[in-house]
Amino acid sequence: MSIRYGLLALLERGQMYGYQLRAAFEESTGSTWPLNIGQVYTTLSRLERDGLVRSLPESEAGQRPYEITDAGRADLALWFATPISRTDRPRDELAIKLALALTTPGVDVRAVVQNQRTATMRTLQELTRLKYTSDTPEDLPWRLVLDAMMFQAEAEVRWLDHCETSLVRHRPPASGPTPNSEAVGRSDEEARR
Amino acid sequence: MSVRRDTAPDAEQPTGLDDPAGPPTEAVLDLRDVHRTHGSGTAAAHALRGVSLVVRPGELVAVMGPSGSGKSTLLTIAGGLDSPTSGEVYVEGQPLHALDRSALARLRRRRIGYIFQQLNLIGALTAVENVALPLELDGVGVRGARRLAQDALTEVGLTELGDRFPDQLSGGQQQRVAIARALVGDRRLVLADEPTGALDSQTGEAVLRLLRRRVDAGAAGVLVTHEARHAGWADRVVFLRDGVTVDSTAPLVGVEALLAGSGR
Numbered sequence: 019m020s021i022r023y024g025l026l027a028l029l030e031r032g033q034m035y036g037y038q039l040r041a042a043f044e045e046s047t048g049s050t051w052p053l054n055i056g057q058v059y060t061t062l063s064r065l066e067r068d069g070l071v072r073s074l075p076e077s078e079a080g081q082r083p084y085e086i087t088d089a090g091r092a093d094l095a096l097w098f099a100t101p102i103s104r105t106d107r108p109r110d111e112l113a114i115k116l117a118l119a120l121t122t123p124g125v126d127v128r129a130v131v132q133n134q135r136t137a138t139m140r141t142l143q144e145l146t147r148l149k150y151t152s153d154t155p156e157d158l159p160w161r162l163v164l165d166a167m168m169f170q171a172e173a174e175v176r177w178l179d180h181c182e183t184s185l186v187r188h189r190p191p192a193s194g195p196t197p198n199s200e201a202v203g204r205s206d207e208e209a210r211r
Numbered sequence: 212m213s214v215r216r217d218t219a220p221d222a223e224q225p226t227g228l229d230d231p232a233g234p235p236t237e238a239v240l241d242l243r244d245v246h247r248t249h250g251s252g253t254a255a256a257h258a259l260r261g262v263s264l265v266v267r268p269g270e271l272v273a274v275m276g277p278s279g280s281g282k283s284t285l286l287t288i289a290g291g292l293d294s295p296t297s298g299e300v301y302v303e304g305q306p307l308h309a310l311d312r313s314a315l316a317r318l319r320r321r322r323i324g325y326i327f328q329q330l331n332l333i334g335a336l337t338a339v340e341n342v343a344l345p346l347e348l349d350g351v352g353v354r355g356a357r358r359l360a361q362d363a364l365t366e367v368g369l370t371e372l373g374d375r376f377p378d379q380l381s382g383g384q385q386q387r388v389a390i391a392r393a394l395v396g397d398r399r400l401v402l403a404d405e406p407t408g409a410l411d412s413q414t415g416e417a418v419l420r421l422l423r424r425r426v427d428a429g430a431a432g433v434l435v436t437h438e439a440r441h442a443g444w445a446d447r448v449v450f451l452r453d454g455v456t457v458d459s460t461a462p463l464v465g466v467e468a469l470l471a472g473s474g475r
Contacts, residue, residue, distance in 0.1 A: 132450070132457060132458050133458075135450070135458075136448075136450070136458045136459075136460055138439075139275075139439060139442060139443075139448050139460050140448075140460040140461070142439055142440070142442070142443040143442075143443050143444075143445060143446070143448065143460065145443065146443035146444050150420070150423065150444075168440065168443065171439070171443075172438075172439045172440045172443075175439035176439065179277065179437075182277075183277070
């Protein structure tokens with residue numbers, strides 16, 4: 019997803035200037051996605067270049083509001099109507115990391131799996147805590163964003179469990195020197211943090 | 212259950228990540244280098260191989276691990292339903308190995324609540340009678356026990372359904388009755404083994420919410436699960452593999468930091 023469609027969706031509510039857009043964006047994503055004002059203005063100027071928004075005259079306070087154009091509305095409607103393709107998302111760094119860990123001599127793959135699981139589990143605890151503490155009906159959009167993040171974290175833990183089970187039967191490729199698990203494995207000391 | 216002799220301190224280092232030297236008075240549950248072996252000789256199966264775990268008031272600890280990792284054994288030992296082959300278990304500072312049979316039974320009925328996947332509700336008793344049963348077994352008068360049972364049913368949102376029999380309740384309601392029975396009276400230690408087993412996700416979440424609420428009110432909780440989603444309700448998650456703890460998440464602090472780091 020791009021900030022682009024987020025801003026278009028917000029402008030569909032009515033004209034807004036940069037700081038208002040940033041605040042509204044963060045509010046609608048429950049602050050899970052902080053934006054800096056530079057990103058907002060860069061995106062607005064691209065949207066204007068593409069004819070999807072139009073800038074209005076500056077107010078006396080020096081704020082320049084933007085409004086959505088018909089082309090912008092059409093583009094936004096298309097975005098809502100089209101499922102997001104998995105190939106549009108960033109590549110899964112974790113899967114690639116584990117695949118490389120398996121084929122790189124001297125890497126303790128089980129430690130990689132466990133470290134990641136601990137980290138992801140902790141994220142899931144934090145998300146659960148946030149969800150538990152926000153319980154008013156107005157919080158629904160925010161809770162749904164949290165749910166999405168929780169399901170992703172849960173899926174990752176399940177996948178890591180699956181990896182661990184598969185590793186039990188795995189024989190590492192023959193390698194020359196003694197495995198240097200220190201390089202990747204985390205010490206108990208760090209685990210306690 | 213036999214009274215176990217005191218064993219000499221094991222030369223092997225405890226593998227648990229909790230500090231066994233922590234103040235035992237503060238801990239509601241304190242497992243110290245607990246081993247549990249089933250059978251002997253070549254047939255010996257080591258369910259637990261040196262687990263230490265401290266759970267304090269207001270703390271919910273989840274124990275995660277695959278089948279056979281020892282997590283259910285850990286829970287039965289923590290609740291005094293089984294005794295360790297070596298190592299020590301303290302509940303509210305009381306060493307379980309030093310308690311005689313009746314003192315242990317009393318501690319189990321008064322201070323420890325169990326929530327299992329199998330509800331074990333008695334079909335011939337109403338909801339409120341099921342919940343009051345452990346107290347009545349322990350000598351609490353019928354009227355007092357009923358009053359506490361009714362309070363517990365209110366806590367789980369079943370105020371109006373106390374007179375129903377289990378087969379007149381939905382699966383989720385039956386599970387709530389079982390939880391009320393686990394929470395009734397002044398339970399300081401609540402032990403849950405996959406408590407959301409057959410429930411749909413919304414009902415399952417309600418169960419965890421109840422557990423969380425009791426812990427937030429000052430009890431100590433241990434939740435055994437293989438579901439990350441459920442473990443997410445805990446303050447700390449301990450990972451068990453082949454009878455030893457392999458890792459543990461640090462207690463939660465500063466949740467806001469998560470949000471600052473999640474922008475992409």
